[in-house]
Amino acid sequence: MSRAATLVAVAGGAIGVIFGYDIGSVSGVIPGIQHDFRADDLLASTVNTVVVLGQVVGAVLAGKLSDALGRRRTVTAVSVGYTLLAVAQAVAPTIVALDVVRALLGVTVGVSMVAAPLFVAETAQARQRGRLVALYQVAVVGGLFLAYLTDYFLAVGDNWRLMLGLPAVPAFAVLCVVLALPESPRWLVLMGRTDEARQVLADIEPGVDAASTITAITADAARERGGRLRHLFLPSQRRATVFIVCLGVFAQITGINAITYYSPAIFTHLGFSSADASFGLATANQFCAVLATVAGLAVIDRLGRRVTLLTGLALMAVAATGLAVATGVASSSAWFGFAMVVLFTGAFNGGFGSVIWVYPSEVFSVRLRALGASVMLASALIANSVVAELFLWAVSRLGGSFVFGFFAATTVLAIIFIVWLAPETSGRALEEAGLAEQPKC
Numbered sequence: 001m002s003r004a005a006t007l008v009a010v011a012g013g014a015i016g017v018i019f020g021y022d023i024g025s026v027s028g029v030i031p032g033i034q035h036d037f038r039a040d041d042l043l044a045s046t047v048n049t050v051v052v053l054g055q056v057v058g059a060v061l062a063g064k065l066s067d068a069l070g071r072r073r074t075v076t077a078v079s080v081g082y083t084l085l086a087v088a089q090a091v092a093p094t095i096v097a098l099d100v101v102r103a104l105l106g107v108t109v110g111v112s113m114v115a116a117p118l119f120v121a122e123t124a125q126a127r128q129r130g131r132l133v134a135l136y137q138v139a140v141v142g143g144l145f146l147a148y149l150t151d152y153f154l155a156v157g158d159n160w161r162l163m164l165g166l167p168a169v170p171a172f173a174v175l176c177v178v179l180a181l182p183e184s185p186r187w188l189v190l191m192g193r194t195d196e197a198r199q200v201l202a203d204i205e206p207g208v209d210a211a212s213t214i215t216a217i218t219a220d221a222a223r224e225r226g227g228r229l230r231h232l233f234l235p236s237q238r239r240a241t242v243f244i245v246c247l248g249v250f251a252q253i254t255g256i257n258a259i260t261y262y263s264p265a266i267f268t269h270l271g272f273s274s275a276d277a278s279f280g281l282a283t284a285n286q287f288c289a290v291l292a293t294v295a296g297l298a299v300i301d302r303l304g305r306r307v308t309l310l311t312g313l314a315l316m317a318v319a320a321t322g323l324a325v326a327t328g329v330a331s332s333s334a335w336f337g338f339a340m341v342v343l344f345t346g347a348f349n350g351g352f353g354s355v356i357w358v359y360p361s362e363v364f365s366v367r368l369r370a371l372g373a374s375v376m377l378a379s380a381l382i383a384n385s386v387v388a389e390l391f392l393w394a395v396s397r398l399g400g401s402f403v404f405g406f407f408a409a410t411t412v413l414a415i416i417f418i419v420w421l422a423p424e425t426s427g428r429a430l431e432e433a434g435l436a437e438q439p440k441c
Helices: 003-026 026-037 044-070 071-090 094-125 124-152 160-165 167-177 185-190 194-202 210-223 228-232 238-251 256-270 274-303 305-328 334-351 369-398 401-422
Strands: none
Touching: 003 094, 003 124, 003 167, 003 256, 026 044, 026 094, 026 160, 026 238, 044 071, 044 094, 044 185, 044 369, 071 094, 071 160, 071 167, 094 124, 094 185, 094 369, 124 160, 124 274, 185 194, 185 210, 194 210, 228 238, 228 305, 228 334, 238 256, 238 274, 238 401, 256 274, 256 305, 256 334, 256 369, 256 401, 274 305, 274 334, 305 334, 305 401, 369 401
8 A cells, every 4th residue: 555545544543443442431430430420320321321422413414524624624623622522521520521521522433433434435445445444443443442451450549530531642643643644535526626636646546547537536426416415315326325324223233232332241141240250251352353353354355345244244143142042041151151242242343343334435426425424324323322222121121032132133134134235345446336336236
């Protein structure tokens, strides 16, 4: 890769690490927040709830911001936001102030989840685009692992402010890198700045025929009208919109964040009695997830999007079925249940988790790409909030066997959906990869 393309990928990955750390660190800071602010469980839980609500707002705004400001400026704004808000939440004097800062952090997270993968996708070469965008998922999972690890080592003492403030350091470093990056050549063409786009293309992919690439981007933009929500439902984009929205929903209702948010509770339910052991198992599980995501990164461009996704979903169905057995059979081994959690988490991150950031950048035309990514993320966040809210209640009322059986069933539905509608976009230029131009799979 060229130096410019490498720096874009590194910056996008670093933002993913910060995002993963921010959503993963909450479990370790809740006890300190409850002690310092004398907050009960319900009040303390708002520091997580407001982030999720902010993410929905950020996801809705991200498409418009990316189109209006440009991909690079939006990522720059995200880096500034992460830096300042990390410091602000570390020094918040009251829980109300902390909630306000965390809500703004959620908006920043929502924007970053669209802007960073989009920036990488529009800058990467076609043959490397899949693995470079999937690198964002590796970074997110890595950030989650670092959060668990940091919480483990800083759990003793009043260190919750340090836990929340740590992301300011890498966020500032990312900001310094982003300021030196080029703008997305596709956004530049969309703005009519073709001379700048030609220079950026020459920098990120030496030897490319910039003139023909610009012609293809221009033609792609000319096929569709401006990026408004109603344009996603035009006949030429309707299939892509249905695919992306359902992809976001299936990514959540198959159960990954139930395990991410509540894995210590799940391990206790499986029979691990020690709280420390449960937390250590959650950290070990997240480390295995990092390895699985790296494996997905290695094969996504070689095997293709469909094979990578379907393989991961098949393993998720097996793992969810195993968890239904482990939580429903009294004589089942706790370590068998742990193995199923590791398999489920690894299968998601190696398959679904790697591909989900790639597809929104590939199935829409250039005018609708950012808005389409926002819609996909919004659908995923809404489904995520439902799962996060109902999981513990459902386990206590209906039993773990029923809940994980439900996840197994939805995973099978996801497999059927992917076989029916998911396109294969590996190795194709963004202007050629849209779902609208491909035959029904």
